[in-house]
Amino acid sequence: MAKILIPTPLRQFTGKQDAVTVGGATVGEVLSGLTAQYPDLKKQIFNDEGKLRSFINVYVNDEDIRYLSKDATATAETDTISLVPSIAGGSVSAPPEEATLTKDEILRYSRHLILPEVGMEGQQKLKAAKVLLVGAGGLGAPLGLYLAAAGVGRIGIVDFDVVDFTNLQRQVIHATPDVGKKKLDSAAAKMQAINPALRVDKFEVALSSENALDILKDYDLVVDGTDNFPTRYLVNDACVLLGKPNVYGSIFRFEGQATVFAYEGGPCYRCLYPEPPPPGLVPSCAEGGVLGILPGTIGLIQATETVKLILGIGTTLVGRLLLYDALGMKFRELKLRKNPECPVCGDHPTVTRLIDYHQFCGVPQPSQQVPVQETKVNEGEIDVLELKQKLDRGDKFTLIDVREPHEYKICNIPGAKLIPLGEFPQHLGEFSPEDDIVIHCKSGMRSAKACAFLRQNGLTHVRNVVGGILAWSDKVDPSVPKY
């Protein structure tokens, strides 16, 4: 015999009693006696096979019978039996019913819904999908707009930049009034204007080895819209480690590439490029320029692949590198194979956690790069203000501009002689060791190379203009346009 405490919701089956005393020598007998006395209680506690329902634990006083003698646990008159459910849970794995479409959504997505390849099921998959965009720039702009419109339910964006006038030529998610605003806010506003049901998660950080896994883990797939090698390797490795597909795209001048990495045993970025190029060899868009429309084309190829991966339709770019040439208007593709020796996705990976990607790519941490305005003038360098004084005094010296002729047409410093860096060696004979030579370019990188070249050839009075013509525009002549 024992007293059984009845949980609140079951009291409707026990004549509202909160405790019932039932005879029986063991827990099994007491529970059988209870359900014999109150038959309606039976299906609440036992399943169709007559076994205790899986969520119910039986306690005798404060002991779980699983650790006593289970059903055979002896009961005394003074014992109290409690039925305690096991309860757990968590936000992981959203149920499919949450993605059912509302009447408004059915109207909104009608052109998708009448495609049998998409249909209700596909549109619900899009609604349940979580996509992370790394970068809200050139590639991120068309991606953000079209994925929002297509009905992807949740889009995370990683970006810490603000909108700049030079972005507007291609980053169509940002408009002229957005200059100076955070790209995250500007992008999220446009995306939510297109689709108010969209959830945007904003990550105002530089993706790093410390935060990448944490940020990526909540998303189904990752779209790489970055413009630098350290982040590209970081995104790749994090996707491989987390088993998430990486929809890759990159652009340069008039050419672009796209593929899908790290998906279902396919190759990863490191299978294609095990090592980064030497620093400075591949110019960024800021250095090399880019056709404004190009990121639209490549970003939309990435968006197409993203939607196909979510829907599980078509043939994706896994194992194929798509190459696009805008000038020739040609698409080509290269076969990509998984490299068994790949350090991150190969048979015996040596990279099993995220590393220092700035060190790996041989470039300084962004935080270590000193802004142009605060750059110190070192040996062999000259500040733009000193250059101005030198010109005003009428000093006898040679000022050389090593940029390209089309850059010289945009703006130049009066009196500077144009010798593009590539043609520099042919002009070596024009200089003599006594000459006082000052060299500039756009920001000081190319002119530093020209200075080093002259010094190697025995010319000693050579100085590099710190910050180039950009610094000249900032500090000396604001009428000189920046580009």
Add this chain to the structure above:
Amino acid sequence: MIRIEAEPWDAMVAHARETYPNECCGAMLGSTDGDQKTVRIALRLRNAFEGAQAARYELRPEDLLAADKAARERSMDLIGIYHSHPDCDAYFSKTDLQNSCPWYSFVVLSIQKGEFHHANSWLPNADQTDAAKEELSY
């Protein structure tokens, strides 16, 4: 229909915000009158899940037993369980469903970026295959 009084509601939201970015869990005590439930006390319980708690929680049966005892001592009922979903909507997930119990209301609080966003109450079925949304007011 479940109504949560201001004091326990504030306590639940505070608990969920304090525990962010992890999931919190607790018990709701109060009274029932037919289908009308009123929560008067929110009782914090320990998240006993072993492992990362950002997306998981687990209640120890002992703690639930203690919560039931606390209710009986106050002549109240154990009405439901609450837990939080950090940076996630207040849906009843598959994990929630598979580890649920049809006896109680399950209130889920969505905490986004550390702040309360929205909440839902769920009534799972006995087979743990589905949960119905319960009208919730606070």
